[in-house]
Amino acid sequence: MSEPTICLDPVELAEQLIACPSVTPATGAVFACLEAMLQPLGFAVHRFVAGEAPDGPVENLFALRSGPAGSRHFAFAGHLDVVPPGEGWSSAPFGPERRGELLYGRGAVDMKGSIAAMVAAVAQIPAEAGTISFLITGDEEGPARFGTVPLIEHARAVGALPDLCLVGEPTSVARLGDMVKIGRRGSVNLWLTADGAQGHVAYPHLADNPIPRLVALLAELDALVLDQGSEWFQPSNLEVTDITVGNPATNVIPAQARARLSIRFNDLHTGQGLVDRVTTIAARHGTQVRAVISGESFVTLPGDFSALVSAAVEAETGLVPELSTTGGTSDARFLRALCPVIEFGLCNATMHKTDEAVAIADLHVLARIYGRIALSALS
Secondary structure, eight states, X not given: OOOOOOOOOXXXXXXXXXXXXXXXXXXXXXXXXXXXXXXXXXXXEEEEEEOOTTTOOEEEEEEEEOOSTTOOEEEEEEEOOBXXXXXXXXXXXXXXXXXXXXXXXXXXXXXXXHHHHHHXXXXXXXXXXXXXXXXXXXXXXXXXXXXXXHHXXXXXXXXXXXXXXXXXXXXXXXXXXXXXXXXXXEEEEEEEEEEOBOEETTOGGGSBOOHHHHHHHHHHHHTOOOOSOOSSOOOOEEEEEEEEOOOOOSSEEOSEXXXXXXXXXXXXXXXXXXXXXXXXXXXXXXXXEEEEEEEOOEEOOSSHHHHHHHHHHHHHHSOOOEEEOOSOOOTHHHHTTTSOEEEOOSBOTTTTSTTOEEEHHHHHHHHHHHHHHHHHHHO
8 A cells, every 4th residue: 555645734734724814604715615625635626506595595515525436534624614713713714823822713623624634544544445425515513504415415416425424522521531322312493382362451351462371281292201311312302492572562461472492302202293292281271383303313232333433532532432422412413314424523612602722732632633534434
């Protein structure tokens, strides 16, 4: 097997990506930057835009470097979009800055740093080792309608289906390598609307106040115990995230009251099953329900894939990572339709925060871990 000839610094690559503003949905310069990194490594890069307003357009990138006929195919996946930086940064959020042992900038952790480590890793892997692809979206932090799902459709259309996929989300907690995500809970949001009849508060018999009905419904829903957890998941939880009446008058019974729920659920439920349950309860309170299921729960059960990821982490850090399904959702909920998927990446303490930063040393270690994972997955 021939030796690799290109050596890339993951810190410099991260700086280049951070320097491209890419608030979700991301398009343009940041994808051109990644394309310029991958093409010299032998990747055929396909960029395309999907969707229309209000949830689009979204730019996506699919890059493929084919190995020998019949070789295994390993995919790296992630996103170049970032959340808005907000105010109060010590330095320009899209002006990467090294201060001491840290690299600062929006996306340093979530997840331009991980993508930089992926590129640095594949630069050290000969093409003869097998097929490697990148599935990178510009819309993971937003509605995620026109990002990874169209990327999956493209991979299927061109017959480039990976055997295994690693998502570079920031899964580590206290130290790089202490946690790997092998699954995620599902997510569903529900909007509740209780209609009544407006009237004067002094004449309640001539009106119909929807607020007591909505409050009673929310109390019943809040009291639900969905489950006690399962083998690989924490208990499901239902949270009331908004209550709105919007009544500016003190002497008027409003005509409508609204609320919003968010449910994160484990593998004991389906999104539709929970929607049906809430809808049935809401009907008893004269309340309408609209729901959006963001994703179902999934788990990649411990086995060969998690073992090779854990072995790579331990080899570089000395840590045996915890296999976890905690936290929010990610695009792994879509990628699982292609092949077994696991998430592993940088420490998540500063993601989405002011002065987001990554340890410079961690970027070098992560690149080595990713290289080990890819080589093991291709062998």
